[in-house]
Structures are given as C-alpha cells and as structure tokens.
Amino acid sequence: MARQGPVTKKAEGVGREKKKGGFRETVLLLVLGVGIAMLLRAFVIGSFYIPSESMENTLLVNDQVVVNKLAGKPERGDIVVFKGWGGVDTIKRVIGVGGDKVVCCDAMKRITVNGTPLEEKSYLYPGDYASGKKFDVTVPAGKLWLMGDHRSASRDSRGHMEEPGGGFISEDAVIGKAVVRYWPLSRGYLFSRPDIFDKVK
Known part of the structure; x- marks a missing residue:
C-alpha cells in the first residue's frame, strides 16, 4: 500500500499558499477600490x-x-x-x-x-x-x-x-x-x- 503522508503535507502547504494568495488579492482589490473612489471623489x-x-x-x-x-x-x-x-x-x-x-x-x-x-x-x-x-x-x-x-x-x-x-x-x-x-x-x-x-x- 502506497504511503500517503508526504502527499497530504504537500497538499496542505498548497492550500495554505492559496489562502495567503486569496487574502493578498482581497486586500489589493480593497485598496484599489478605495483609491479609485478617492480619485473619483476628488476629480469626477x-x-x-x-x-x-x-x-x-x-x-x-x-x-x-x-x-x-x-x-x-x-x-x-x-x-x-x-x-x-x-x-x-x-x-x-x-x-x-x-x-x-x-x-x-x-x-x-x-x-x-x-x-x-x-x-x-x-x-x-x-x-x-x-x-x-x-x-x-x-x-x-x-x-x-x-x-x-x-x-x-x-x-x-x-x-x-x-x-x-x-x-x-x-x-x-x-x-x-x-x-x-x-x-x-x-x-x-x-x-x-x-x-x-x-x-x-
């Protein structure tokens, strides 16, 4: 029977990276949205x-x-x-x-x-x-x-x-x-x- 331990750890690591990436994207979109709103309010x-x-x-x-x-x-x-x-x-x-x-x-x-x-x-x-x-x-x-x-x-x-x-x-x-x-x-x-x-x- 094949050993599954290393595969499971690798999957967990990928999952953590995806979560970090998703969080970064959310923060980036939020900052971008606020920036656009401020520019619109200032100039448009x-x-x-x-x-x-x-x-x-x-x-x-x-x-x-x-x-x-x-x-x-x-x-x-x-x-x-x-x-x-x-x-x-x-x-x-x-x-x-x-x-x-x-x-x-x-x-x-x-x-x-x-x-x-x-x-x-x-x-x-x-x-x-x-x-x-x-x-x-x-x-x-x-x-x-x-x-x-x-x-x-x-x-x-x-x-x-x-x-x-x-x-x-x-x-x-x-x-x-x-x-x-x-x-x-x-x-x-x-x-x-x-x-x-x-x-x-």
Whole structure:
C-alpha cells in the first residue's frame, strides 16, 4: 500500500499558499477600490448636502445631491455647486452667463435674459415671485449670475450686487453640476436643464 503522508503535507502547504494568495488579492482589490473612489471623489464626482431653504422646492434642507465635476462649462438653467461669496460651498441655479443682459422685471414680473422672458413656474417656489429686488445687469465674460429657486429665501447674486465683483461668480469657482438628488431615497430625481432657457439667444 502506497504511503500517503508526504502527499497530504504537500497538499496542505498548497492550500495554505492559496489562502495567503486569496487574502493578498482581497486586500489589493480593497485598496484599489478605495483609491479609485478617492480619485473619483476628488476629480469626477462629489456629494453636496443642502443646508438652507434657498433652492426649495427643487432641493429641501437635508437633501443630498451628486455633483459632476467634469460637466464642462455651466449653461443657463444648470444647478451648480460653487465656491460662493465668502468662500463657502453654495448651490444655486445659473440664470445668466457671460455676455447676458439679465433684467428684473418685465411688465408681467418676469426676469428677462437678453430680452427673452423666463417662464419659471417649473422650478420657482410655489407662490414666490421672480425677484423682490429690481436689477439690470450685464454678465461679464467668464462670470455667472446665479439665483436660488426660492427667491424670497435666497441670498444670491442679487444680495451681493453692492460688493466687489457685483454679485457675479467666476466660472472657475464652479465645483460641478448637480446631476441627481439621491437622498432621501423617496425624493430621488435626475435633474435636467429647463427648456425655457433654449429660447434665450
């Protein structure tokens, strides 16, 4: 009868090596996954927590959104997170871009951009108005005019007009474009640019 001892020991040794190899692979995959997640968070996507009422009802206090940091140049109607007045991360809607003439308000109390009135009912806070403050501004090149959707509860470009910079925010200050509201789950929503801005020339 053949002796089995040496064969059994060899099999046990191979088994231990496989376990060690499997553990190393698991650790390597875990480290790689964490590294990729950190890179994505730093350069591609981020998460932003809503601290105020200024974007109601589009965004409520405590909502959380995913921000695309590679979305490209901001467009009218985009919801963007940016380094705002005082260096604080802020979220507002882009109403005017470089070269735009933004005025409040026309005879029907609507904001106009380059003479085109904005019908903002799709995102403006119910019962709110376009603006309680009149203004007539031309957005400098490379700058943005930003406003909250809850106009009467938002300190946005209008509230900083008397400061250096005239209330405008540099495009370079934009961190990214809000693409989806993911928390709470019951309010999950994929944002799209309102088509009213397509009429602006």
